[in-house]
Amino acid sequence: MAVLVLSGAIGAGKSSLTGLIAERLGTEAFYESVDDNPVLPLFYQDPSKYAFLLQIYFLNTRFHSIKRALQADNNVLDRSIYEDALFFQMNADMGRANQTEVKIYKDLLGNMMEEIAGMPKKNPDLLIHIDVSYETMLKRITKRGRSYEQVTTDPSLVKYYHTLLDYYEPWYQNYNYSPKMRIDGDKYDFVENPKDREIVLGMIEEKLREMGKL
Ligand SMILES: Nc1ncnc2c1ncn2[C@@H]1O[C@H](COP(=O)(O)OP(=O)(O)O)[C@@H](O)[C@H]1O
Ligand SMILES: Nc1nc2c(ncn2[C@H]2C[C@H](O)[C@@H](COP(=O)(O)O)O2)c(=O)[nH]1
Numbered sequence: 001m002a003v004l005v006l007s008g009a010i011g012a013g014k015s016s017l018t019g020l021i022a023e024r025l026g027t028e029a030f031y032e033s034v035d036d037n038p039v040l041p042l043f044y045q046d047p048s049k050y051a052f053l054l055q056i057y058f059l060n061t062r063f064h065s066i067k068r069a070l071q072a073d074n075n076v077l078d079r080s081i082y083e084d085a086l087f088f089q090m091n092a093d094m095g096r097a098n099q100t101e102v103k104i105y106k107d108l109l110g111n112m113m114e115e116i117a118g119m120p121k122k123n124p125d126l127l128i129h130i131d132v133s134y135e136t137m138l139k140r141i142t143k144r145g146r147s148y149e150q151v152t153t154d155p156s157l158v159k160y161y162h163t164l165l166d167y168y169e170p171w172y173q174n175y176n177y178s179p180k181m182r183i184d185g186d187k188y189d190f191v192e193n194p195k196d197r198e199i200v201l202g203m204i205e206e207k208l209r210e211m212g213k214l
Contacts, residue, residue, distance in 0.1 A: 001027065002213040003069050003121070004204075005080040007172070008130035008185065009164055010149065011140035016191050017130065017183070017200070018078040024201050025214075030065045030077040032058070034146075044148035051096035055088045055105060063112045070121045080124070081116070085109060086171045090163060125213055127180040128204060129172050134162055136186045181207050 004021060006014040015031055022029035034040065039057045043050040062081040069075040092102050116122060132140070138161065141149050151157045172180070183203065188196040208214035 001025065001074045002125035002208060002211075003073060004076040004126050004128060005082065005124045005178075006076070006078050006128050006130065007080070007083050007168075007175075009132055009137050009168055010161065011137050011144060012130040012132045012185050013140065013191065014078045014130060017128070018076050020190060020197060020201060021076045021128075021204065024205075025074075025076075027074045027076045028069075028072070030069055030075060032065075032079050033061055041148050044154065047091065047094075048096045051088070051091040052101040052105065055084070055091070055097075056108075058087070059084050059105075059109060059112070063115075066116060066124075067119070070116070070119055070124070073121070077124075081109075081112065082127070082175060082177055083171070086167050087164075090167050094160075094163070123177045125178055125211065126204075126207065127175060127178050128183060129175075129180060130183045130185040131168075132165075132185040134165055137161060137165065179207075179211060 004027070006018055008014050018029050018031065021027065037054075037057065039050055039054045043054040059081070062079070062084055065077055066081045069077055088097065088102075088105055091097060097105070138151065141151075141161075147153055149157070151161070172182070181203070183190075183200055188200050190197040190200045205214055
């Protein structure tokens with residue numbers, strides 16, 4: 001079997017699809033710590049003060065997860081270390097990190113990636129990227145209901161979410177750690193519609209079969 005990593009914007013459906021894949025393929029699911037993340041609500045209150053600290057928190061947990069996931073060949077991660085720099089670069093570009101923080105971050109990430117490159121299994125087997133439009137992203141963020149993520153609580157998040165989506169396309173194009181595939185998260189309601197769920201899981205299984213991993 002394989003190590004799968006999911007990617008996509010906030011609310012794209014990564015955790016939901018991770019659970020469905022784990023159930024279907026009998027793999028272990030790795031979820032990011034969100035509700036027990038002590039820095040996340042602070043970041044949304046004061047992004048400039050907490051952008052660096054939050055990134056170090058996520059980077060550390062993502063490093064831990066990918067190391068564990070790559071040790072066994074039957075895992076699925078709802079977001080991975082490969083997306084970490086996307087978030088920090090965006091926040092740094094928005095002026096939420098200073099040059100020293102950017103340098104420390106890049107050095108630390110570089111060290112961690114070297115560690116991963118030295119492991120017996122160096123890369124995931126497949127990246128599954130969920131594309132969503134701004135409208136879908138917002139609908140799902142509203143549905144999930146975390147107060148600090150709501151644009152009604154903080155209207156400046158409208159720009160933040162649009163900018164995040166803009167950073168994803170080049171990130172996906174440049175991602176080259178493994179084969180990759182895209183799922184249209186606007187088209188397929190794999191959470192509430194069983195037919196759509198079958199189509200999406202079928203596409204993933206087909207890709208794995210093509211790769212000789214299923
Ligand atoms: N394809 C989908 N169709 C309908 N609802 C979805 C879909 N994907 C996710 N959701 C809902 O949107 C919210 C966010 O999904 P989640 O899986 O937590 O996203 P992510 O992990 O990418 O942030 C949840 O309430 C989930 O039930
Ligand atoms: N500044 C950063 N924020 C991040 C990062 N990874 C996730 N997040 C935020 C975005 C959401 O509010 C929340 C959970 O993300 P989901 O996509 O799982 O809903 O955490 C990051 O690296 N930097």
